Amino acid sequence: MTYQRSPVKAPRVSGMALKAFVNALESGVGSVVLEKLVRDSGIERWRELSAGDAPPLQFPLPPGAPGAEPQAPMEQAARAIAAAPPPGERATVAAYVRAYREGGVDPVTVMRRLHESIDHLDSGRDRLGLFVSRKPDEVLRAAEASAERLRAGRPLSVLDGVPVVLKDEVDLAGFPTTLGTKFRDQLAAVDSTVAARLKAAGAIILGKANMNEIGINPIGLNPHHGAARNPWNRGRITGGSSSGSGAAVAAGLCPLSIGADGGGSIRIPAALCGIVGLKATWGRIPETGVPPLCWNVAHVGPMGLTVDDVAAMYALVSGPDGHDIVAETQPAHHLSGYENADLTGVRLGICWPYFEDADADVVARCRDAVRALTEAGATVVEIPAPDLNTVLWTHSCIILSEMAEAMLTHVKTRASDFGLDSRTNLAIGRHFRATDLVHALRHRHRLTRELLSLMKDVDVLVTPTTATTAPVIPEAALPDGESNLQVVDALMRFVRVANLTGFPALSVPAGYDRAGLPVGVQLTGRPFEEHLLLRLGRVVERATEHRRPPIHVSALR
Structure with missing residues (x-):
């Protein structure tokens, strides 16, 4: 198939x-407006495309090879x-471990410094x-x-005393899980599995982080809690x-945080903010x-902050919890071969026209990442x-239909409480047919089978994470934001x-554009092979220049 990308035809819209x-979408003429919107965007060609003999269910992903080095x-x-x-x-995390071990600082001092910094920022x-x-x-x-545990020489884990932040999409006992809305204010009675596991490891949760309302947009602007701004340039989005x-x-403020990813929502902000983000295999980390x-x-x-930091958190929060049924059927997670920087035999799948469909600086930095991998022994296979x-x-269709169903009661009773971008996307979700x-x-089933077949011949797919570095925040359109499908x-x-497939994917910093904004490269692997992605990510990381953003605090000073 020749690489093609249909141009985005929808206009950029903001303000009145x-x-x-949005009012038109939610009115009696909404169905007509929506049908024209989706038709102009190419839905009819998709509706007519046969899925072959694929049944309408996602089959369980095949188990990966057992870990050669099982560890708790x-x-x-x-x-x-x-x-x-x-x-x-x-x-x-290694800097925190060293600072606490050497006694130059303790968790109480660090948290007080962080509170002062957060109050300021x-x-x-x-x-x-x-x-x-x-x-x-x-x-x-x-x-x-x-x-007290550190003084006694009994840390719970390497994360004991390390600050972390949770996206406001996961439950933390005693806090509301707002999902970025202004109406979800009921306090969570118990911790989510990820929060409970981080607490059991001694990590200190600083609070709940801002997010795009109900996670329905990859921009990062919130009409209720304010626009999240990028430390590299506060006039730019975070993603x-x-x-x-x-x-x-x-x-x-922390070397680690928890995000959630239904359509790039971990990897996009990781790329635009110059950090590492892992979307593990579907169900690998319980959603309880x-x-x-x-x-x-x-x-x-x-x-x-680094691949090692992400690997440590991945190790601690992954695995069955007795509640999430998807997580129950998976092979044990592991870090086999993690430190091995020799990539001889690793095959990188790249479609160059797809890879290069991005801004020039993004392509150049991601090519540098590919060069680092090949210099370590990997080979490129064109796909x-x-x-x-x-x-x-x-x-x-899947994500917007499910979000529309999840929010249907709220839309019926308080639609105006949602931001305009959420109302637009929820209207599209309600417009999809059952047959769609x-x-x-x-x-989804067909694409998963095809990707499994493709990855018999390659080990990892390589692309940019995003096609651009952090775009400018549309200040004049705040707090409502804008519709900008480009x-x-x-x-x-x-x-x-x-x-769509549930395969794991890792975004790793690959350098900077000419404006000094971060670029991310994405590595996508076979199910349950997070250890290989992290291993390759370490190679890219060690070959890449790292800078400190202009807005930055030093809690360990």
Whole structure:
């Protein structure tokens, strides 16, 4: 198949024009407007495309090869941090471990510094808009308990005393899980699995991070909690929907955070904020305590300053919890071969026309990443072009239909409480037919089978994470934001396939554009082969220049 990408025809709309457009979508003429919108965007070609004999269900992903080096989660996390190079001035998990061990600082001192920094960064005219909710007193009590364990030489894990942030899409006992809305205010009674596992590892949760409302847009602007701003340039977006989770790590407030990814929502902000983001295999990390928004494509997962940091968090939060049935059927997670920088025999699948369908600086930096991998022994295998129109509509139909169903009660009773971009996307989700959803699920099955077949001949797919670096925030359109499908397409072009198929994907910093904004490269692997992605990510990371963003704090100073 020749590589093709249909141009985005929808106009950029904001302000009163956007409000009028949304009102039209929700009125009696909405179906006519929506049908023209989706038809102009190419849906009819997708509706007519046969899915072959694929049944309308996602079959279980085949198990990966068993780990050659089985280790308990705590041991895997320790292994990842032990492999880390000297952190220098970077406040990595390894830097926290060293600082606490050498006694130069303790968790209580660090948390007090961080509270001061957050108060400064998240208030006033120049606020970054990182947090939705915090409880500083609880954080200090957790820090005191951690400091006592460290003094006694009994840390719970390498994350004991290390600050982390949770996207406001996962439950944290005593906090509301707002999903970025203004109406979800009921306090969570118990921790999500990821929150409970981080607490059991001694990590200190600073609070709940800002996000795009209901995770329905990859931009990162929120009409209720404010725009999340990029520490590399506060006039630029963070990407979303895990906007605050990405920016908090980049700004030095924590070396690790939890994001969620239904359509690139971990990897996009990771790329735009210059950090690492892992969307693990579907169900690899339990979704227990994560409100269902888009259950067929959703993933919760780690974001971090370095690959080693992300590997440590991945090790600690992955695996069955006795509640998430998807996680129960999977092979044990592991970090086999993690430290091995010799990539001899590793095959990189690249479709060059697809790879190069991005801004020139993005392509150049991602080519540098490919060069680092090949210099370490990997080889490049050219692969066929993806059918982007099929991928676009299959993913859009599934995620927007599921989000529309998840929010249907709220839309019926309080539609005006949603932001304009959410109302637009929810209207599209309600417009899809039942036959469209079945068609999309069949194509999902077909695309998964085809990708499994393709990856018998390659080990990892390589693309940019996003086609552009962080776009400018449309200040004049705030707080409502705008409809800008050209930007959405540039951010999501390379990320959808991993959500549709459930395959793991890792975004790693690959350098900077001419404006000094970060570029991310994406590595996509076979199911349950996160260890290989992390291994390759370490090679790219060690070959790449790293800078500190202009807006940054140093809690370990």
